[in-house]
Amino acid sequence: MSATTVTISYGDVRRNIRHPTLEMLPGWWPFLLIAVFCFLLRLPTFGNPMLDYDEQLYLVVGDRILHGQLPYVDLWDRKPVGLFLFYAGVRLLGGNGIIQYQLIATLCVAITSSVIWSIVRRNAGALQGFVAAIAYVLLLNVLSGMGGQAPVIYNALTACAAWAAFRSNDTQSQPRIASLAFMAMALMGIAIQFKYTPFVEGIFLGMWFLWRLWKVSMPLHRLIPMAAAMIILALLPTLAAIAYYAWIGHLDAFIQANFISVFHRKPFPVETHLLQVKFVLIKAICVIAPAPWALILRWRQSNPAKLEDFWLLAGWTVFAVAGFIMLGDFYDFYFITVLPPLCILVAPLVRAGRMGFFIICMLCLWPALLTPPNYFRTKAYEKAAQQLTQAITPYVTDRCLYVYDGPTILYLLTHACSSSRYIYPDHLTNPTEIPALGVSAEAEEARLLASRPGAIVTADRPLVPRVDSGTQKQVQAALARDYVLVARVSVIERVIYVWALKDLRHRAAHIAGHGS
Structure with missing residues (x-):
């Protein structure tokens, strides 16, 4: 076979697509090209x-960690602490951390895409x-993965x-397989310290490595301690986090947020779940629809030497889907974790002929067409954030900020303290989240409002489909009694309102009057 032929080979089925330029370039070119893309x-x-x-x-919590505040104790959320430590590290890069986290996220996307390319190239x-690889990058934009979502x-x-598991299929050496494991x-x-659901894929990969070691004749008396060592290694970051919170006396807060809270969330109505599934199917149909066809094709055309690759990819895909399903809620960005195995799975369908061309269009053009409009409105968002920051800052120099409904990033941009450890608006407004907090939402709302925040941020319409009426009435009463509207800023899809404490507003007006 000539050096100018790219071969798609499965068993006796061979379809050649001639790309002289691709084959003449050096071995590192795909990774550079993917990174640039x-x-x-x-x-x-x-x-x-x-x-x-x-x-x-995540960025706000990462910033507050550097100022001595603790996740779960001073700032509540259920994500693992590793995610917040990652964003704390991003804050060390300087600036306000926004473009910094986006650049680091892009690097992570480039790494994932490069691994996808490498695994596909095996067969x-x-x-x-x-x-x-490109389909993965494009699909992120459609599934709310344009920035630094955990997956x-x-x-x-x-x-x-x-990738390490695939490489284990290439060797019969027990030490080599063990080191890859x-x-x-x-x-x-x-990965589990960014979100706990990857443990599902981790279980499968762990079982795969043990099976590979058994296949190369590792005896049972060595296999059992090997399995124990692999489990301990996978759990080590989480065990370290638990040990740290136990050491500082806040293990109860850690356990409640990380493990107990998820079981106390109120489930969405069936119609909401169906709507979520519908959106995921529409957005990712380009990889979901061809997946069964691709799986059958791989099975029929896999030669015995590559059968292990087939079962590894099939298992990874199934366990990734299981991790997505087990969450119970089907947000689009939850599906991001399924994209790598799916993109690898459907890759062989790209071939010469009309059907191959159709698959290329599906994988690349479909997500491009569905890219949300806000992808192109960075300047408008920056302007809105600047206007909100300027409107809020005069009222939070000596008092805290309360974002009842609006951008959480305002805590960072205004350098304001928070009136509650529940700084994510969803926590005190969404009936689904409220049961998971471990406290009475109405009591926390009353305490928060009694502290008389210098500014409160609201929106013209709620972000979530359902809003807790108890906390909403408390906020509305406080705004009518103690606050005055000082700014109204359009943020693309919503209008954000800034309310200032009347005492502070009057004082600012008095100072301005004397100044003139």
């Missing part, structure tokens, strides 16, 4: 302070690998762990 594709979003909702909270051509970060770790379990242990 990731950077250019995500470039329009750099600097957007309101790119998504969750990562605003397919360069074109297939490149299309799969955008930990997918890089999970993909590298899966330890590397994979260490990576999965870190």
Whole structure:
């Protein structure tokens, strides 16, 4: 076969697509090309302070960690502490951390995409690998992964762990497989500290490595301690977090937020779940629809030497889907964790002919067409954030800020203290989240409002479909009694209101009058 042929080969089925340029370039070219593509594709979003909702909270908590506050104790959320430590590290890079976290997230996307390319190339051509890698990057924009959502970060770790599992299929050496297993379990242990659901994929990868060791004749008396060592290694970061909170006397707060709270969340209505599933299917149909076809094709055309790769990919896909389903809620960004194995799975469908061209269009054009409008509105978001910051700052120099409904990033941009440890608006407004807090939401709202925040932020319409009426009435009463509207800022899809404490507003007006 000539050097100018990219071969898609499964068994006796061979389809050749001639790409002389691809095959003549040096071995590092795909990774450089993928990295450049990731950077250019995500470039329009750099600097957007309101790119998504969750990562605003992560950045604020990361910033507050550097100022001595503790997750779960001073600032409540149920995400593992590793995610907040990651964002604390981002804050050390300087600036306000916004463009910094977006650049680091882009690096994580480039790593994941490069691993996707590498795994695809085990059994397919360069074109297939490149299309799969690019499809992953494009689909992130559709599934609320434009910025630094947790799976955008930990997918890089999970993909590298899966790559180690694939590499274990290439050797019969017990020490080599064991070293790959330890590397994979260490990576999965870190991934679990970004979100606990990757433990499902970690279980599968752990079982795969044990099966590979058994296949190369590792005796049972060595296999059992090997399994124990792998489990301990995967759990080590979480055990370290538990030990630290136990040492400082806040283990109860850690356990409540990380483990107990998830079981106390009120489930969404069936119609909400159906709507979530519908949105995920529509957004990711380009990889979901061809997946069964691709799986059957791989099974029929896999030669015996590559059968282990087939079962590894099939198992990874199934366990990734199981991790997505077990969450109970089907937010679009939860599906990001399923994208790497799915993109790898459907890659062989990219081939010569009309059907191959159709698959390429599906994988690349479909997510491009569904890219949300806010992707291109960074300047508008930056302007809105600046206006809100200027409106709020005069009233939070000596008092705290309360974002009842609005961008959490305002705590960071205004350098304001928070009136409650529940700084994410969803926690005190969403009936689904309120039962998980471990405290009475109405009592916390009353305490918060009694502290008389210098400014309160609200919106013209709620972000969530349902709003808790008890806390809402308390806020409305406080605004009518003690606050005056000082700013009204349009933030693309909503109007954000800034309310100032009347005493502070009158004092500011008095000072301004004397100054003139």
